[in-house]
Amino acid sequence: xxxxxxxxxxxxxxxxxxxxxxxxxxxxxxxxxxxxxxxxxxxxxxxxxxxxxxxxxxxxxxxxxxxxxxxxxxxxxxxxxxxxxxxxxxxxxxxxxxxxxxxxxxxxxxxxxxxxxxxxxxxxxxxxxxxxxxxxxxxxxxxxxxxxxxxxxxxxxxxxxxxxxxxxxxxxxxxxxxxxxxxxxxxxxxxxxxxxxxxxxxxxxxxxxxxxxxxxxxxxxxxxxxxxxxxxxxxxxxxxxxxxxxxxxxxxxxxxxxxxxxxxxxxxxxxxxxxxx
Amino acid sequence: xxxxxxxxxxxxxxxxxxxxxxxxxxxxxxxxxxxxxxxxxxxxxxxxxxxxxxxxxxxxxxxxxxxxxxxxxxxxxxxxxxxxxxxxxxxxxxxxxxxxxxxxxxxxxxxxxxxxxxxxxxxxxxxxxxxxxxxxxxxxxxxxxxxxxxxxxxxxxx
Numbered sequence: 342x343x344x345x346x347x348x349x350x351x352x353x354x355x356x357x358x359x360x361x362x363x364x365x366x367x368x369x370x371x372x373x374x375x376x377x378x379x380x381x382x383x384x385x386x387x388x389x390x391x392x393x394x395x396x397x398x399x400x401x402x403x404x405x406x407x408x409x410x411x412x413x414x415x416x417x418x419x420x421x422x423x424x425x426x427x428x429x430x431x432x433x434x435x436x437x438x439x440x441x442x443x444x445x446x447x448x449x450x451x452x453x454x455x456x457x458x459x460x461x462x463x464x465x466x467x468x469x470x471x472x473x474x475x476x477x478x479x480x481x482x483x484x485x486x487x488x489x490x491x492x493x494x495x496x497x498x499x500x501x502x503x504x505x506x507x508x509x510x511x512x513x514x515x516x517x518x519x520x521x522x523x524x525x526x527x528x529x530x531x532x533x534x535x536x537x538x539x540x541x542x543x544x545x546x547x548x549x550x551x552x553x554x555x556x557x558x559x560x561x562x563x564x565x566x567x568x569x570x571x572x573x574x575x576x577x578x579x580x581x582x583x584x585x586x587x588x589x590x591x592x593x594x595x596x597x598x599x600x601x602x603x604x605x606x607x608x609x610x611x612x613x614x615x616x617x618x
Numbered sequence: 619x620x621x622x623x624x625x626x627x628x629x630x631x632x633x634x635x636x637x638x639x640x641x642x643x644x645x646x647x648x649x650x651x652x653x654x655x656x657x658x659x660x661x662x663x664x665x666x667x668x669x670x671x672x673x674x675x676x677x678x679x680x681x682x683x684x685x686x687x688x689x690x691x692x693x694x695x696x697x698x699x700x701x702x703x704x705x706x707x708x709x710x711x712x713x714x715x716x717x718x719x720x721x722x723x724x725x726x727x728x729x730x731x732x733x734x735x736x737x738x739x740x741x742x743x744x745x746x747x748x749x750x751x752x753x754x755x756x757x758x759x760x761x762x763x764x765x766x767x768x769x770x771x772x773x774x775x776x
Contacts, residue, residue, distance in 0.1 A: 342637070344619075344635075344636045344637055346636065346682060367637075367680070367682070369679075369683075370678050370679050370680055370683060371660050371675075371678045374639065374659075374660070374677070374678040374679070374680065375659045375660065375678060377637070378658055378659065387637055389636070389682050391682070391683060392682075392685065415672065435744075438748075439661075439663070439747055439748030440673070440726070440744065440745060440747060440748050441660070441663055441666060441673050441674055441675050441726070441748035441749075442660060442675070442748065444669070444672040444673060444674045445669075445674050445675075445678070445679065445683075
């Protein structure tokens, strides 16, 4: 296992271009150290980027809030800017990991680790967050929903990193919001499942809805079929809602839960959310 | 790699592999064995230390993470006025059974009291929620922290 610590981003990308083999970018360390311990990572190079100032901080621009990829969750949870624009996001993040993990873990790491259970990702998905990908030659932005291609498969090239997360300032304005994380205990639980939702209701009709689930697919993702089905509908009946939900989630059975439980709880959370006024 | 950081109030330099886990640096290179390894995966809180004043689990951090930063372990906190009071209160309400998780609880509770010092049960539960005890339970642990908060107030330590 090799190690490299660049002084800045340009040094980082020069090194990446010149170096072959697997590369692991070290942020807060809370995922990578577990993977090292379990020997999921055994060779390649660990590149420390946690100290790079360009990747830290919360910035307010005209239209959007920019969160450096390696800002800690604690910084997000205690940020006045986040409290002002994204109270739903901030309150929901308090359920992330544990207070100890919030002090080191980062949204960049949570997104790039690609775990199906990543706590922050469903929230960012319903907020229509975009991420900025940094590379040696040019950077580009893409919707977070386009970042995942499969289990730990990303729409990103080998020598690229996530630089920042971008959320439109009005992302929460005029939406009714919902977030539930279901785990064995409140803190420290890896979610059995989670559901984030935002909706707009006029005259008992859903005029807009965004839904994202964690631990229910090979990566956290929006429930597009269910969203389309719900828009402009009155409250659907149980059978139809179950049917459409089954098109969007593919729960599995594992050490934390089984697929029937996951489906049932997801359905109930969803119907609870749809009834909340 | 030379790692320069502040450890328990002193500037130190240690030459270790950059990815050496922080808990191993503390225990092996500095003999600070108060920091315990429980799960080794950041899920139990036994290895908690303060990094720049915030509690973190040292088993999922590496030597590189502490460069130019301030690390405080339970040995150091235990010698402070607040640390002594905390330990006395844990003792007084019999909150400690086997003792393995106790250093981690002291670190988390120390940080909570430094930051808030309110005897608010819900807040305390949240602050200690990253620390797991497998012997007994949390009722007396929370009592101990509540008691410490009251004493801190009574003694005007804040």
